[in-house]
Amino acid sequence: MAEPTPSDRSTALKAVQEQVLEAVDAGTTVEITGGCTKGRLGRRETGAKRLDVSGLDQLISYEPGELVLVVQPGMRLAAVEELLSGENQHLAFEPPQWGDGATVGGTVACGLSGPRRFKAGAARDFVLGIELIDGCGQRIRAGGRVVKNVTGYDLSRALTGSFGTLGVLTEICLKLWPRPETQATLVVDGCGRADALALMLEWAALPLEITGLAYLPEDGSTSGRLMARIEGPGAAVAEQMRSLAEGTTGAASTLEESESAHVWKQLRELELLQPNADEQLWRFSLAPAQALLLVGQLEAHDLRRYCLDWGGGQVWALFPARVPPATLHRAALRLAATAWRFARGPEDANDEAFTPLSPGVHRLNQRLKRAMDPKGVFSPGRMYRPS
Amino acid sequence: MQLPAPRQERLQRREELVRRLIELLDDPDQVIHRPEDLVVYECDALSAYRQQPMAVILASSAEQVSGVVRLCGEIDIPIVPWGAGTGLSGGALPLGDGVVISLARMSRILDIDLENRAVTVEAGVTNLAITRAVEDRGFYYAPDPSSQLACTIGGNIAENSGGVHCLKYGTTTNNVLGIQIVLSDGEVVDLGGKSMDQGGYDLLALMTGSEGLLGIITRATVRILRKPQSARAIMAVFNSVESAGQAVSDIIASGVVPSGMEIMDRLAIEAVEDFLGCGYPRDVEALLLVELDGAAAEVEVRIGTVEALLRQAGATELRRADTDQERQTLWAGRKAAFPAMGRIAPDYYCMDGTIPRGRLPEVLRYIQGLSERFGLRVANVFHAGDGNLHPLILYDSNAPGQLEKAESFGAEILKFCVGVGGVLSGEHGIGVEKRDLMPCMFTDADLDTQERVKSAFDPGQLLNPGKVFPLLRRCIPGGSMHVHAGELPFPGLERF
Numbered sequence: 001m002a003e004p005t006p007s008d009r010s011t012a013l014k015a016v017q018e019q020v021l022e023a024v025d026a027g028t029t030v031e032i033t034g035g036c037t038k039g040r041l042g043r044r045e046t047g048a049k050r051l052d053v054s055g056l057d058q059l060i061s062y063e064p065g066e067l068v069l070v071v072q073p074g075m076r077l078a079a080v081e082e083l084l085s086g087e088n089q090h091l092a093f094e095p096p097q098w099g100d101g102a103t104v105g106g107t108v109a110c111g112l113s114g115p116r117r118f119k120a121g122a123a124r125d126f127v128l129g130i131e132l133i134d135g136c137g138q139r140i141r142a143g144g145r146v147v148k149n150v151t152g153y154d155l156s157r158a159l160t161g162s163f164g165t166l167g168v169l170t171e172i173c174l175k176l177w178p179r180p181e182t183q184a185t186l187v188v189d190g191c192g193r194a195d196a197l198a199l200m201l202e203w204a205a206l207p208l209e210i211t212g213l214a215y216l217p218e219d220g221s222t223s224g225r226l227m228a229r230i231e232g233p234g235a236a237v238a239e240q241m242r243s244l245a246e247g248t249t250g251a252a253s254t255l256e257e258s259e260s261a262h263v264w265k266q267l268r269e270l271e272l273l274q275p276n277a278d279e280q281l282w283r284f285s286l287a288p289a290q291a292l293l294l295v296g297q298l299e300a301h302d303l304r305r306y307c308l309d310w311g312g313g314q315v316w317a318l319f320p321a322r323v324p325p326a327t328l329h330r331a332a333l334r335l336a337a338t339a340w341r342f343a344r345g346p347e348d349a350n351d352e353a354f355t356p357l358s359p360g361v362h363r364l365n366q367r368l369k370r371a372m373d374p375k376g377v378f379s380p381g382r383m384y385r386p387s
Numbered sequence: 388m389q390l391p392a393p394r395q396e397r398l399q400r401r402e403e404l405v406r407r408l409i410e411l412l413d414d415p416d417q418v419i420h421r422p423e424d425l426v427v428y429e430c431d432a433l434s435a436y437r438q439q440p441m442a443v444i445l446a447s448s449a450e451q452v453s454g455v456v457r458l459c460g461e462i463d464i465p466i467v468p469w470g471a472g473t474g475l476s477g478g479a480l481p482l483g484d485g486v487v488i489s490l491a492r493m494s495r496i497l498d499i500d501l502e503n504r505a506v507t508v509e510a511g512v513t514n515l516a517i518t519r520a521v522e523d524r525g526f527y528y529a530p531d532p533s534s535q536l537a538c539t540i541g542g543n544i545a546e547n548s549g550g551v552h553c554l555k556y557g558t559t560t561n562n563v564l565g566i567q568i569v570l571s572d573g574e575v576v577d578l579g580g581k582s583m584d585q586g587g588y589d590l591l592a593l594m595t596g597s598e599g600l601l602g603i604i605t606r607a608t609v610r611i612l613r614k615p616q617s618a619r620a621i622m623a624v625f626n627s628v629e630s631a632g633q634a635v636s637d638i639i640a641s642g643v644v645p646s647g648m649e650i651m652d653r654l655a656i657e658a659v660e661d662f663l664g665c666g667y668p669r670d671v672e673a674l675l676l677v678e679l680d681g682a683a684a685e686v687e688v689r690i691g692t693v694e695a696l697l698r699q700a701g702a703t704e705l706r707r708a709d710t711d712q713e714r715q716t717l718w719a720g721r722k723a724a725f726p727a728m729g730r731i732a733p734d735y736y737c738m739d740g741t742i743p744r745g746r747l748p749e750v751l752r753y754i755q756g757l758s759e760r761f762g763l764r765v766a767n768v769f770h771a772g773d774g775n776l777h778p779l780i781l782y783d784s785n786a787p788g789q790l791e792k793a794e795s796f797g798a799e800i801l802k803f804c805v806g807v808g809g810v811l812s813g814e815h816g817i818g819v820e821k822r823d824l825m826p827c828m829f830t831d832a833d834l835d836t837q838e839r840v841k842s843a844f845d846p847g848q849l850l851n852p853g854k855v856f857p858l859l860r861r862c863i864p865g866g867s868m869h870v871h872a873g874e875l876p877f878p879g880l881e882r883f
Contacts, residue, residue, distance in 0.1 A: 157592030
């Protein structure tokens with residue numbers, strides 16, 4: 001297959017730009033899609049036309065020595081990971097895929113980060129620059145291709161996690177990181193939740209290369225399990241594992257390389273907490289030390305199962321489908337947490353999916369939206385119900 | 388470089404303004420308005436540009452800031468937020484028909500939360516004071532701009548300040564969890580908090596590095612880190628700056644991320660050695676300082692890798708610092724580079740561009756060529772790990788035409804940085820200094836979008852007008868950090 005030329009790229013880009021301009025002229029709305037693996041997030045618009053950017057899937061440049069990658073948004077996450085692993089590099093924010101078609105654009109648009117986030121930073125910390133088509137149909141650029149940059153407003157990060165409501169990403173520059181040589185996970189079984197959280201808070205602050213901290217509570221078949229991942233050169237990992245294990249009293253064991261990689265992939269891909277047909281999946285983000293206060297409150301609302309990630313800073317939870325979202329958002333707000341409800345299907349796509357913002361922050365969000373997308377072309381109701 | 392011309396109708400309101408400010412605040416000492424008292428506030432650390440504001444407010448709470456902002460909105464007076472005035476790009480340069488709101492009195496540490504690894508402070512707390520507040524418990528705040536002894540966290544956030552450890556630890560934007568801001572209509576809003584995400588758009592990122600144009604930061608919650616178990620440094624001597632640059636790329640490509648990598652060229656090394664006598668080798672072309680930190684076991688492994696790579700890249704001599712004291716000694720010369728320049732030339736002019744690391748040799752050759760073309764010497768010190776250059780152009784402001792030559796030289800460097808895929812500013816901000824170079828990097832459409840964001844937050848254009856955006860959209864040279872006879876605007880501060 002021939003390599004696409006810059007002119008092919010510009011043809012594909014022009015087609016996307018034309019669709020935006022058509023919507024601007026017609027006063028209609030568009031919903032940007034790529035690999036269609038993140039549809040459970042946010043609200044769904046009825047009547048929005050699909051703007052498929054999966055065809056914008058080219059690698060623009062990869063310079064391993066610069067730790068910088070530039071791609072079009074439709075490039076598959078799996079293809080990127082494979083490319084990078086050839087140079088012993090990776091996306092340190094460990095983005096989840098949640099399906100085979102996952103793209104870089106969708107990952108950045110949803111601002112998704114995996115278990116390493118509490119140590120390495122979030123998706124937004126790795127986005128150095130973007131090109132986009134704004135709501136006026138103009139192609140614009142923000143940020144750059146370097147780590148240190150104070151040149152204009154940081155729209156690159158502001159668009160990360162904006163769920164396609166501020167513009168169409170057409171090019172994304174990401175900071176890369178060397179892939180750690182090895183990994184291992186210390187597992188402590190039979191760990192009660194209070195002990196587990198206390199240990200996670202303590203370990204998260206240790207000057208060690210701990211890059212994963214999660215807790216799976218007792219659940220019929222398993223007793224409570226605390227997991228801590230350490231990454232780096234083999235000798236250094238072994239040494240740190242020893243020092244960590246010394247500080248634990250429960251039944252500690254070690255998962256080596258591939259087993260360790262497997263368990264964190266399971267957590268990242270939500271395989272450890274899959275909802276049944278009558279259940280809804282939620283994700284809460286909060287100050288790590290508050291994790292069990294939140295869990296306690298959620299238990300009053302029929303919490304079925306949960307697990308803690310990010311050293312307590314992220315709580316995944318399952319509830320019966322009948323629990324109204326507003327109830328759980330209120331529980332989140334009481335602890336200054338923010339929550340995402342994953343849609344089960346079209347029947348609940350209209351519910352409030354994200355925890356409502358304070359009135360002041362909501363107004364600022366609306367102002368930014370109007371600045372970037374004055375006519376409201378891009379999925380106006382994807383994040384919050386339009387007021 | 389022009390600032391918006393002071394408007395007569397605003398200047399005529401000076402008495403009313405001062406009277407109402409005094410009414411508004413509890414204590415008349417919080418309003419500075421006599422010309423002799425305003426002298427202190429006529430410039431920030433970009434002292435080539437000076438202008439006295441009509442008044443300076445020493446605010447002591449977000450409510451006061453809000454009250455002043457509302458008053459200024461009512462009588463149409465522009466506002467310049469002010470932290471410590473250590474900025475190098477003129478971001479806090481006052482406006483002749485405006486007020487300065489100083490946050491310096493808001494210097495309380497409000498909350499130290501070790502469990503959540505977060506510290507909440509008022510905006511006027513200095514960068515270093517955050518580390519001082521938690522270091523006895525083994526923690527620190529990572530971004531370390533060279534002015535950290537004096538600069539405030541509010542100013543750091545407004546300028547997205549960097550330091551020498553950005554490759555590994557990021558800049559300010561990667562280390563702030565939440566802020567409180569006063570908007571242009573006086574509303575006080577909290578963004579983020581102690582969690583790792585915020586709801587809605589990432590307004591925290593938008594505010595960080597917005598140079599006081601979108602809101603006034605009154606409080607911040609920052610992430611703190613545990614001090615690394617181990618920190619070690621190596622100094623390597625090279626026969627050319629190019630091979631030092633190559634070593635930097637080799638180290639990164641090998642999978643090691645040092646906490647700091649700094650290069651100095653021959654002129655900088657000689658000047659430092661004359662100034663400090665810190666034991667750097669003389670008669671060499673380049674020095675590369677590499678610092679590694681982290682878990683002791685990991686640093687132990689990595690330092691061997693780095694040594695081997697430095698040798699392979701052609702280092703003619705290696706010096707390894709195994710103790711903290713030896714490490715400080717290696718750093719001492721690098722940290723003295725700016726003051727040392729004051730000894731070898733009457734004036735110098737400091738630039739701040741960032742480039743992709745791999746373009747370093749090419750950019751240095753270009754700078755050397757410009758040096759010959761303009762007939763001015765240039766010393767190079769740079770944060771090589773993150774590609775942030777600080778070329779120091781040496782000149783004599785008493786020699787006719789040299790200042791203009793130095794400015795043209797500087798502008799040419801920055802344009803070349805943009806040309807190779809870099810940016811105009813790595814850590815000093817655009818301010819007024821590089822404002823008129825923005826069109827070299829951004830199209831009209833790019834700048835239109837940014838200005839729409841500005842208008843969305845500040846429809847009356849009262850927050851720090853005249854900064855960041857060019858008044859005319861042509862690519863013309865601006866000023867920069869000029870230092871005469873070694874007289875730095877803040878002589879007590881390190882500059883690196």
